[in-house]
Amino acid sequence: MQSATNSELAQRFPDLHPALDARAAAVEANRCLNCFDAPCMGACPAHIDVPRFIAMIASDNVAGSAKTILDANVLGASCARACPVEALCEGACVLHGKRERPVEIGRLQRFAMETFYDAGGRLALRRREERSERVACIGAGPASLACAAELRQQGFQVCVIDRRALPGGLNTYGVAEYKLRAADSLREVEMVRGLGVQFEIRDVDATALEEIECASDAVFLGLGLGAMRRLDVEGAESVGERMIDALEFIAAYKTGTPMRVGPRVIVTGAGNTAMDAARAAKRLGAERVTVLYRRQREEIPAFDFEYERALGEGVEFVWATQPTAIAQRGDGIALTCVAVAQDATGKLTQIADSEFTIECDAAISAIGQSPLLELLSQVRGVAMERGRVAINRATGQTANPKYFAGGDCVNGGREVVDAVADGKRAALGIAAWLSKTRAEEDASDNAGIPRSAQDKTGMRGAMRG
Ligand code: SF4
Structure with missing residues (x-):
């Protein structure tokens, strides 16, 4: 796992949502009802004119569609892939109310943007008058x-x-x-x-x-x-590179040099970055990946669909658990943990005599930046x-x-x-x-x-x- 070529990365990390081809995009675009006062548009923080760009795909005007997206969001291509559309535009689609699946706005946006750029499309300057500031x-x-x-x-x-x-x-x-x-x-x-x-x-x-x-x-x-906050536990400084910052871990494999994590990985934290890191560790060869979170399942900061995807890839979860110490043990590390109770105000307290140890090869910290x-x-x-x-x-x-x-x-x-x-x-x-x-x-x-x-x-x- 020391280094990875682009094709190895593509194999290990296939697209979450495969691209639509022109025919599939046209079919999907024609499912849109072109709503007046479209709720999908209101749910988009960049206020992309969703019905307009979709209608342009349906009428085979892909360049016009991409320009509509770019008018509102200059990073329309990235957002088509990275946005949690389930929680934003697609989550607001009126088709939910008709017991139909929502229009796949994210994949349509990706289709418009990638077709436009692949064909040599570029951002156009709206005005040529230069300002000195x-x-x-x-x-x-x-x-x-x-x-x-x-x-x-x-x-x-x-x-x-x-x-x-x-x-x-x-x-x-x-x-x-x-x-x-x-x-x-x-x-x-x-x-x-x-x-x-x-x-x-x-x-x-x-x-x-x-x-x-x-x-x-x-x-x-x-x-x-x-940077990610370091796990503030006894012995944290003693395990060196086996304690990994989740963002550094993701950045390393994205730029072609994945870190060695070994077969057993613990991820602390339960936000979206923790889910990404846990799934990446699995895809990079870890046999057992366990996420530790100090509260219960219902309180995780990650989107539900991110949690479900991690679960679907075999990531395990241990709730109401807090690490208290970390130490080198043989070729790996031992993480000492305690069970945690939560009162009605949300305050956490460690439960007496609940201490246990988990052995692993790497601990990834994803407890917030x-x-x-x-x-x-x-x-x-x-x-x-x-x-x-x-x-x-x-x-x-x-x-x-x-x-x-x-x-x-x-x-x-x-x-x-x-x-x-x-x-x-x-x-x-x-x-x-x-x-x-x-x-x-x-x-x-x-x-x-x-x-x-x-x-x-x-x-x-x-x-x-
Ligand atoms: S809410 Fe759904 S059907 Fe209505 S315009 Fe938006 S994508 Fe189309």
Whole structure:
């Protein structure tokens, strides 16, 4: 399991939902009732005009369908694969009320986008008039890509900055391979680059942030979240690489170098990332994969369908259990656990004398990501609320007017499509703010007020304390 070719990965991680061919897409598109006030559209965070793009597939206008999707969601191809459509658009389809299966909106969207790109389709610039203002988008995940694309569409000069070698954020590194391949994410990044967005690889620390701010008229924080929280148990430092961060594990196999996990794997946590990691461990050869969760089945953060899929692939679950210690044992590790009771308020207590040990070869930690608080604390004036960046909900603007934010660092970690919606909203907020600022500066120029006195608008030097 040391390395894997693309064809090996494709074998181990076949598409969750196989692609529709043109005939099947036409048949499926004709099932849509083209509802007025369509609930599927309301359930889509990006508000894609679902009945319109489906009707275009039915009338064999696939390019028009793709452009309809892209008008609302520049990452329409990624979202077609990564969105939990069961909980969003397809979950809202009126056909449920007629006791029929919902229209397969996700697969139709994928058909439109992939047919369009495979035929050489590209994102088209809506306007050619260039604006001189520069915007830096920090982080190269879905929120920043959506923000950057919309700002370029409005003529602004945009640079996306990220420390990782490949852009795309979680789409490239963190969404399970059977949902979204890294190559598909990178193709979409190239579409955004084709609009004239610049990409820069650089570590963003306090010094870099200061430089970026000085060189930019506005900054978008699309940082996402940090690493998975480490399992805080006795002995955690002693087992070295056998304790694995779930996101690093997924990123490693997606980029062709799966980590060695051995035949017995324990996954702690029961969110969607935990389900992805557990299923990936199975597909990469682990014989027995067990998910430990401190609460009961009904309370898992993962979507039901993600849990059912993991169960269907042979992943085992142990409820109401908490690890308390970990230690090396022979070639593997031993995880000491206790049973946990929950009272009516949801408070957990360890049950006395319930200790037991599970032996495994690797323990994957998927107990949630930590916010990048250290970096965010370097940005003067950006207020935080419960570990998240606080913003104006209508514009994405933070308490420091030069900074806008969106995606996981604001919403705590939701879907790709939520990040896209956040990024686009912030782009509109940035465009409005920069236009207002320019109009004020022009008005001051006309009144004969020197530029140095205009810097009190917050456009310059608002960075660190
Ligand atoms: S709710 Fe279902 S049937 Fe109605 S427009 Fe949306 S996809 Fe079509």
